[in-house]
Amino acid sequence: MIKSGKGGGNTRTGLVFEGKTDLSTFLAEQPHYSLVGNDVYYDNKKVAEVYKKYKFYSVFLAKLGIDWKQYISKRLLPDDSIFVLLNNVLFIIECKHQEVAGSVDEKLQTCDFKKKQYKKLMASANIDVEYIYLLDDWFRQEQYTDVLNYIHSVGCDYYFEYIPLHRLGLPVPPELVKD
Secondary structure, three states, X not given: OOOOOOOOOOHHHEEEOOOOOOHHHHHHOOOOEEEEOOEEXXXXXXXXXXXXXXXXXXXXXXXXXXXXXXXXXXXXXXXXXXXXXXXXXXXXXXXXXXXXXXXXXXXXXHHHHHHHHHHHHHHOOOOEEEEEEEEOHHHHOHHHHHHHHHHHHOOOEEEEXXXXXXXXXXXXOHHHOOO
């Protein structure tokens, strides 16, 4: 797989697009992985925690003792988020699906602002933040070249249809690795 969605054949080791599954469901279906509530285990060792939308605030931030109102003026609701204990990084994953031109086009341009907001939230916990778009194939069109370049230029990332487990710093089950 070339960085940031430029093809690749091993889709078995990545997060399949939102329309087909969500992060928790995907991980629970992988060999060696299991989920108990928000906790993600690999071979019975806790490696991460996953949170969607409001649970990011009501469970994750609450557990860390972070009152979001002290850091940002409006809540951002992540489609998915995963706090990977192995590398102390919170990955915000926003899934974007499009079938015709519309408002999603402009939403892609907000990643820099949103990443900075999440960084403000996590600074007191000393947790780094990565912001990744999971895009469907609609966004491979030439008209998105500038916005995709912009996403990288501000330190965010994107993938088409799936995100490799190794990009999140998660173990890849050996039986899923293709030679």
